[in-house]
Amino acid sequence: MKIFLKSSICFLMMSIFNAQAQNSLVFDSSKFVELSQEVNGKLLKVRAYENIVYVANPVEANFQKLNIYVPEEYFNGEKINGFTVETAPIFFPNKVGGYMPAMPATFINPPQRGPFGGNNQSILLALSKGYIVASAGARGRTSPTGKAPAGLVDLKAAIRYLKFNDKLMAGDAHKIISNGTSAGGAMSTLLGATANHPDYEPYLKALGAATATDDIFAVSAYCPIINLENADMAYEWQFNKIHNYKKMIFSNVNGEFKREMKDGTLDAESINVSDKLKKAFPAYVNSLNLKDNEGKKLELDGNGDGNFKELVMSYILASAQKAISTGVDLSKVDFIEIKDGKVISVDFDKYMTYMERMKTPPAFDALDNSSPENQVFGTATVDKRHFTNFAIQQTASDPSTLAESLQIKMMNPINYIGDAQAKTAKHWRVRHGAKDKDTGFAVPVILVTTLKNKGFNIDFALPWDKPHSGDYDLEELFIWTDSICK
Structure with a gap:
């Protein structure tokens, strides 16, 4: 099994990695702690590889970190839910909310922070079903260096880290399933729609992202705030x-x-x-x-x-x-x-x-530039900017104060679905509550219809009476992920 062949594999990979990767981007399987807690009446034991900085040139290293959790059974040669150490899919949840900075999700539930709190039930359930969990933190709109597309670029870099180190790590990096809610749902859809597109390459190179691709296998998105x-x-x-x-x-x-x-x-x-x-x-x-x-x-x-x-x-x-x-x-x-x-x-x-x-x-796009999304489209020196021509026209603002067209484009998955230069994820599961009023129903319907028209596999619903929220149907989510992974 690949975990037990660490020494020989490291020797092989070190011979082909470039100097930058040797110094900072090679996964060290010896740096872990053992953690455990009870899930559904059973003790779940994992090896936790936490606080891995996933780029060579971090800008905000406190957020640009990755936590990886692997069920202990895999180190004993066991199978879980039909998966082995080599075939286990990688569940990739993010904790982004409101396009704010986000820490990676954790196995041990953290103190409640952020608009969606610190709930980690998706991680525990994923691990109990044999998935490897890798969760990345990302920069956000409140930081001068966190303006669009920084948070998305960070998550792409984390995907590249996982793929770069696939032979050194448990799990199958060709079976990465992203998951997020609200702005985190937006990030999940963007990962699925924009993968490998050259628009993002300069940003990834500047961070010293690993030399790998960032396409993913599947998208799970709850109430994605997209098509801004x-x-x-x-x-x-x-x-x-x-x-x-x-x-x-x-x-x-x-x-x-x-x-x-x-x-x-x-x-x-x-x-x-x-x-x-x-x-x-x-x-x-x-x-x-x-x-x-x-x-x-x-x-x-x-x-x-x-x-x-x-x-x-x-x-x-x-x-x-x-x-x-x-x-x-x-x-x-x-x-x-x-x-x-x-x-x-x-x-x-x-x-x-x-x-x-x-x-x-x-x-x-608030006319007084007061919305969270106005801050998303700022710059390192201008905190908030408009991103629609409508707002510019209504306020008689200088058109030069409008965010650049490329910045706006890079935050909308609709612009990339089916683009020949992007590798769109094959499988999509989108949920938007039937009582969710944070964005209009038309937004997710346009997303899934565009995907359907392009021939992708779609599972979409508006769960009855659900407000703006996510991870409320985790058993159904993992039934779906099992169906596409096995």
């Missing part, structure tokens, strides 16, 4: 008639993230902005040339109606139907028509009233 330059239009297409809002405000108090809700009503100026954004959305959808399952073009008319809207609603119907099949009583819900246990229709406007608006227009 078009997400404002998608949000208002969905929530245009909803003028009351409950906005979530995040604050950082002594390193702990706090959430509070702010209620309000859109003023006349905001309603006008919403109307303009909704009106612009059909042209964008129609320009994508998306097709339904019968090959018919998906479109919207000037009022925002059409078969694209019907497609979005079909996922809501399917979600409600699945909820009923699992025993959820929806008989008293006034926005759903049910006959003989079958969901016949959903009233779109009433459903939006039930969901409630969370964000004010524009939801992402």
Whole structure:
């Protein structure tokens, strides 16, 4: 087995590695600690290789670290869930939230930090099912060196480290499955869509990333906050008639993230902005040339109606139907028509009233440059910038204050799916809660439809009544990963 052949393999690899890799990028299998904790009534023992700096020239080494966990059984020649030390897939979860800096996930649950806390249940379940876990930290928007595409580039560099050291490590680096939620879900989709594309190469070279590829086998993404330059239009297409809002405000108090809700009503100026954004959305959808399952073009008319809207609603119907099949009583819900246990229709406007608006227009490229996403598109010297022409036009700002087109492009997976210079992941599992109002339903639907049209394997659903969250169906997730890996 490859772990026990460390000495001979190291000798072989050292003879072909370049000097930079010899000094900093060769995995040392002797540097580990043994950890254990109980999972589902069974003691789970692992070897933990933690705080590995995965680039030769780190910019923020406190974040550019990788934690790797390997079930102890593999070192005894055992199989887990049908996998061996050589065939075990690598589960690659990130803890990115709000495009903030993120530490790698850990086997021992850390103190709660960040908008999604420190839950590590996905790691424990993955290990118990025989997966190797590798989790990388990444820079984020609050740092001058963490502006787009820094966080994505960091995760790509970590993938390259794993592939570079494949012969020295447990697991199969050709079976890497990324996982993330919200902005972390966005990172997961970007890893799957942009792999090996030359747009990112200068950034990877500057970091001293390992000389390997960064393509991955599969993507798991929960509520990905993507397609940012078009997400404002998608949000208002969905929530245009909803003028009351409950906005979530995040604050950082002594390193702990706090959430509070702010209620309000859109003023006349905001309603006008919403109307303009909704009106612009059909042209964008129609320009994508998306097709339904019968090959018919998906479109919207000037009022925002059409078969694209019907497609979005079909996922809501399917979600409600699945909820009923699992025993959820929806008989008293006034926005759903049910006959003989079958969901016949959903009233779109009433459903939006039930969901409630969370964000004010524009939801992402705030006109006053105050959104988290404005900070994503900053530079080392300019903290926040606009990233849509709409915001520039509405504020009469100097067009030179708009983020560069390449920076905007590199943060949208839609721009790379099927690109001949990128290697798109074959398998995708995307979940967006049916009560998630952080971005519009159209955003994930555009993503998965684009992937379907390009021939990729898609598993997509809007789980009933789920808000903005992730990792809530881990057993189902790993049933899916088993199905594509075995």
